[in-house]
Amino acid sequence: MRVEGHIAMPQHTSPPPETRVALLRTMLRIRETEERIGASHLRGLTAGSMLHLSIGEEAIAAGVGLAMRDGDLFTTHHRGHGIFIARGADLDRMMAEVFGKRDGYLQGKGGSMHIADIALGHMGANAIVGANIPISVGGGLSAKALTPGVVSVAFFGDGALQQGVLYESMNMAALWHLPVAFVVVNNQYGMGTRLERASASLRFVERAETFGLVAREVDGMDVEAVYAVAQNLLEQARGGQPVFLMAHGYRFYGHGRKDPSPYRSKEEEQAWRLRDPVEQQRVRLLEAGALSEDAYEQMLREAREACDKAVAFATASPELPVEDLYTDVYVEQEAN
Amino acid sequence: MATMPYRDALRLALHEEMTRDERVVLMGEEVGLYGGAYAVSKGLLDAFGPERVIDTPISEASIVGVGVGAALTGLRPVVELMYVDFLGLVMDQVGNQAAKWRYMSGGRLTVPMVLRTQGGTGRSAGAQHSQSLESWIMHVPGLRLVMPATPADARGLLTTAIRSDDPVVFIEHKALYALKGEVPDEAEPIPFGRARVAREGSDVSVITYSRMVHVALEAAERMREQGVAVEVIDLRTLNPLDLDAITASVRKTGRAIVVSEAHKTCSVSSELAVLIYEHAGDALRAPVRRVAGKDVPIPSAPALERAAVPSVDEVVEAIVGTGLGKERAHA
Numbered sequence: 272m273r274v275e276g277h278i279a280m281p282q283h284t285s286p287p288p289e290t291r292v293a294l295l296r297t298m299l300r301i302r303e304t305e306e307r308i309g310a311s312h313l314r315g316l317t318a319g320s321m322l323h324l325s326i327g328e329e330a331i332a333a334g335v336g337l338a339m340r341d342g343d344l345f346t347t348h349h350r351g352h353g354i355f356i357a358r359g360a361d362l363d364r365m366m367a368e369v370f371g372k373r374d375g376y377l378q379g380k381g382g383s384m385h386i387a388d389i390a391l392g393h394m395g396a397n398a399i400v401g402a403n404i405p406i407s408v409g410g411g412l413s414a415k416a417l418t419p420g421v422v423s424v425a426f427f428g429d430g431a432l433q434q435g436v437l438y439e440s441m442n443m444a445a446l447w448h449l450p451v452a453f454v455v456v457n458n459q460y461g462m463g464t465r466l467e468r469a470s471a472s473l474r475f476v477e478r479a480e481t482f483g484l485v486a487r488e489v490d491g492m493d494v495e496a497v498y499a500v501a502q503n504l505l506e507q508a509r510g511g512q513p514v515f516l517m518a519h520g521y522r523f524y525g526h527g528r529k530d531p532s533p534y535r536s537k538e539e540e541q542a543w544r545l546r547d548p549v550e551q552q553r554v555r556l557l558e559a560g561a562l563s564e565d566a567y568e569q570m571l572r573e574a575r576e577a578c579d580k581a582v583a584f585a586t587a588s589p590e591l592p593v594e595d596l597y598t599d600v601y602v603e604q605e606a607n
Numbered sequence: 608m609a610t611m612p613y614r615d616a617l618r619l620a621l622h623e624e625m626t627r628d629e630r631v632v633l634m635g636e637e638v639g640l641y642g643g644a645y646a647v648s649k650g651l652l653d654a655f656g657p658e659r660v661i662d663t664p665i666s667e668a669s670i671v672g673v674g675v676g677a678a679l680t681g682l683r684p685v686v687e688l689m690y691v692d693f694l695g696l697v698m699d700q701v702g703n704q705a706a707k708w709r710y711m712s713g714g715r716l717t718v719p720m721v722l723r724t725q726g727g728t729g730r731s732a733g734a735q736h737s738q739s740l741e742s743w744i745m746h747v748p749g750l751r752l753v754m755p756a757t758p759a760d761a762r763g764l765l766t767t768a769i770r771s772d773d774p775v776v777f778i779e780h781k782a783l784y785a786l787k788g789e790v791p792d793e794a795e796p797i798p799f800g801r802a803r804v805a806r807e808g809s810d811v812s813v814i815t816y817s818r819m820v821h822v823a824l825e826a827a828e829r830m831r832e833q834g835v836a837v838e839v840i841d842l843r844t845l846n847p848l849d850l851d852a853i854t855a856s857v858r859k860t861g862r863a864i865v866v867s868e869a870h871k872t873c874s875v876s877s878e879l880a881v882l883i884y885e886h887a888g889d890a891l892r893a894p895v896r897r898v899a900g901k902d903v904p905i906p907s908a909p910a911l912e913r914a915a916v917p918s919v920d921e922v923v924e925a926i927v928g929t930g931l932g933k934e935r936a937h938a
């Protein structure tokens with residue numbers, strides 16, 4: 272089945288074949304991992320009552336994630352698993368963190384909403400809506416001073432478009448010519464609030480332009496479109512021209528995994544599911560002859576095997592011993 | 608008397624006060640269509656309409672500021688802050704604005720606003736969604752501070768908060784929303800500054816509030832098996848504070864334990880301990896003990912989260928530590 276995007280976008284040339292396949296592989300890895308995390312959550316295996324899945328938003332994570340380079344910095348909002356996977360997350364350690372275990376990225380102290388790994392440029396997933404945005408501007412300040420050519424990317428939801436810090440941050444990034452990209456993962460809702468109910472104006476691209484940013488929007492269900500626009504924008508950002516990208520997508524599950532989303536219609540959900548970004552890219556590559564059925568099956572198998580391995584790793588990992596409650600409050604432990 | 612959960616008791620008070628006084632409006636993130644992140648305001652949008660049950664954008668600093676301005680000018684807003692942790696975003700409006708205008712204006716301005724929020728651990732929600740930040744509020748003159756432990760108090764104290772002409776910070780506990788209890792049939796405002804004796808006893812006073820009342824009651828039950836009569840004082844409001852109830856109890860028992868879920872350093876528990884020394888120190892037969900949250904950010908992993916806040920065992924141990932009971936507590 273061919274699925275058409277409904278948002279008119281400027282024509283882009285397709286990326287090279289290996290990139291087109293890599294985009295699909297990354298999305299599939301995100302999809303499979305997130306489904307696994309969700310299933311584990313329903314079985315009570317994850318730490319905590321909150322779990323925000325990015326299923327449906329894979330094209331934004333993969334498209335921007337693959338347009339970034341090694342060494343680039345980023346922060347995410349609370350729905351950041353997919354973005355981190357696109358930036359090379361170790362699935363074992365990520366799964367262990369979501370399970371609240373010692374071998375997780377954060378030893379179980381942070382959990383799903385706070386995953387971070389500075390070695391991969393991940394300055395932290397944040398549970399305070401909008402708080403990661405100025406932090407990413409700080410990453411841009413460091414990059415400009417210490418590692419020219421690096422770009423610092425803030426990923427956040429449409430909900431954060433109404434936080435004042437966003438506008439303070441855009442201004443500073445433009446004022447100081449910082450290599451910063453502001454990426455809105457617009458999944459249409461902040462919890463149960465549709466974007467139209469939270470913002471009187473929907474001209475976000477113009478808002479960003481007013482602050483001196485180069486701003487674009489893109490169909491966030493089309494991974495190749497996201498990739499193309501992100502490549503273009505990130506190159507500008509590297510040179511000290513901050514950029515803004517509004518990617519329009521959808522979360523297929525509720526706000527939390529168990530939220531039945533009574534605030535949106537089944538018809539609307541269905542319409543978006545018909546534009547499933549993973550499925551769109553699969554069909555596109557098959558039809559273009561860029562991918563065989565066998566190669567796709569192989570890719571899917573690999574993604575599932577990686578999940579099996581990650582779940583086994585997370586399950587086998589112990590919880591951090593309670594004695595370690597006090598470690599890492601300070602760098603200097605004796606300061607206790 | 609009807610039996611209902613804490614969240615329903617809160618909703619009942621909101622419903623009653625909104626019915627009684629048209630100037631009362633509820634505003635905050637997800638309070639309307641969604642019914643509240645913890646379902647406290649479910650049904651209120653249908654009952655009172657979108658002019659009085661106002662869904663806001665995610666703009667905390669301004670939401671509270673709008674509440675202050677509306678309160679200065681005739682409305683009586685109940686502003687919901689989804690998590691007390693978000694005080695970080697709104698402290699200017701709370702501490703520099705709501706708390707100050709009455710005094711700064713020499714009494715010409717009043718801010719009859721309620722800031723309803725919830726805090727505490729119990730859902731492995733991590734370091735930014737599990738805190739107990741009541742000391743931030745208690746430190747600032749000009750703010751009232753309410754932390755109910757039971758459905759009846761949730762209802763009666765919220766009624767008083769909404770009728771109060773002072774800014775009131777009303778902190779619910781996320782682990783109590785499903786707790787059931789008896790609630791009077793008629794709206795009976797519970798006056799601020801009156802502690803409740805949650806359990807009478809003659810050997811030791813446990814002074815506490817919010818969810819820790821229930822932890823203290825369990826510890827008291829365990830100590831009864833050892834022949835120790837524990838008195839549990841539920842403070843209910845921290846500003847105003849019922850110092851008389853605290854001193855009367857401590858003077859009666861000669862021993863005091865303060866229990867709080869918040870970090871120990873520079874906290875409500877510090878304040879209570881020193882007040883006990885100042886006002887009943889001569890009656891103490893053992894040093895005051897504090898059982899409080901550890902001075903660490905709240906971790907997400909469930910076992911660590913539990914270890915970060917007081918347990919029944921720790922309260923029992925503290926009681927035994929004052930020289931009571933036959934044997935040391937076992938975990």
Ligand SMILES: Cc1ncc(C[n+]2csc(CCOP(=O)(O)OP(=O)(O)O)c2C)c(N)n1
Nearest residue numbers: 350398399400428429430431458460461462
């Ligand atoms: C400062 C702050 N306000 C409110 C919340 C509660 N909250 C968590 S997620 C969320 C919705 C965020 O929506 P959006 O930014 O669009 O991200 P999405 O969940 O849709 O990915 C809200 C209100 C929060 N975590 N932080």
Ligand SMILES: [Mg+2]
Nearest residue numbers: 428429460461
């Ligand atoms: Mg959203």
